[in-house]
Amino acid sequence: MIDRCFTFIIWLTAGIVFLAFGWLISEVVVQGVGKLSWSFLTDEPARSGREGGIYPIIVSTLLILGTALVIVIPLGLGSAIWLAEFTKKSSKRVQSTRLILDVLAGVPSIVFGLFGYAFFCGFLDLGFSILSGGLTLACMMLPILIRTTEAGLTAVPNDWRRAGAALGVSRTTLLWQVLLPYASPAITAGLLLSIGRATAETAALIFTSGYVDRMPESLNDSGRALAVHIYDLSMNVVGGDKAAYGSALVLIIMVVIINLSANALSEFWLEKKINRLQ
């Protein structure tokens, strides 16, 4: 009897979550699909975005994300490897680093926005630019990526480290040939999580990359990210709802494409490097 109740509750909770998300997605799709067309993707916005397309905004979004990733991937992987492989787990320094990262991962984005505005735009004199926005996003993404990558590496059995050491295999070789490939699903998951947070970001970007909806000419230009565009259309532009839904749909499709390709890439690398049980 208690089992039945429990089973029912589990199904119910899953059902509620599924329905909520289904409703959310279908709302965006239903409202936005009418707006979706080739010209919507390739035209400049007109009349504050009510008409025209979102081409410059897609480009800005990708540039901001790309800038952030160029910084985040090497720094994040490096720090995670340091934390997982080159430090004593129990040392004070490591534990405090970990605590700081966990706190940072949970800090509201507006705080990062203010920091980016003060530090990148102001102190480093980068102004409202894609560069400032990308760097601010990088700060937000780093803690997430570092902690998930570290967790992934820590989950790799220690047996292989000892086996490698006993064979006189260097840590570098072992990392590249065994540990990192084995941990790559976790690393990819962390990367996608942080990309998700970045693409959804508005608060941090309004302050740093600005909201100019023209085509950016370089990384020093201001650029409007998709999430900022959606926010602007729905809050500040009367009659911008349709375009907002269209942009939201494009954003969702973009995230799905990034997800799928990142997973495929990691799977490809994993298959090439690692030979798991088939």
Add this chain to the structure above:
Amino acid sequence: MSKGLVTGNAYTLGSIEQGEPCCEAVSHFSIRDLAVSYQQETVLSNVSLEVYKGCITALIGPSGCGKSSFLSALNRLSDMVPGAKVSGDIIFEGENIFDTSVDVRTLRTKIGMIFQKPNPFPLSIRKNLELPLKEHGVRNKSEIESKIFDVLHSVGLWNEVKDRLHCSALSLSGGQQQRLCIARALILEPSVLLMDEPCSALDPISSGIVEEMIQRLAGRYTIIIVTHNLAQARRIANYAAFFWMTERVGKLIEFGQCRPLFESPQHSLTAAYVSGEKG
């Protein structure tokens, strides 16, 4: 294994044949006053013994008496353990392995190690063997191929895996994995094999196969094996070292040729342990 099966299972003691005593005792390792501590807590102290070339030396004694710590000091794998401190001298092939001039990675190519749990890398069988070779500068394709063939033959695995070298090493059975690990250690042409209870995670049949293989490797390699299986120690070892824990510190109680140690132990603790009264 077949010898053991005559008188009972692998864990019963009886009139079991033992390995040949080594004809000439040439020292390979000289261990002097070895002590190991973790986080200032001594787990092993005052161990001095000789390990003879080409012989099988068995380390026996109850759990927690420092046998594995002793073993991992010999290839300096203890360096990896945070807070581990090793003191004393280990002279290996005329050189103290704790000298600053000793390159640990080269040392470990001369001293192979097999662990309790088989730990092949999650790579193909071939790559498991290639990885250490390439790491130590062997790039020639045909040389690699012939070495892979040789070591897989040595561990009796060639016929079982020759058609699936590209398959995952993790798809092998436990016993096969352990033999692959031994092959992986052998491919670097070490002179010593350290084995930390290599059969204890295996089923009796696989255990028997691995044990037989260890006996075949004796002579070509100096083998130091930790085992909880006294019958196995008796069957295969030429020398035996008995460790015991006194006041929570592991000590070497008795060391000598295997048969005398089992049949006429000098120390009462040894006698009690090998007869099964204590331990």
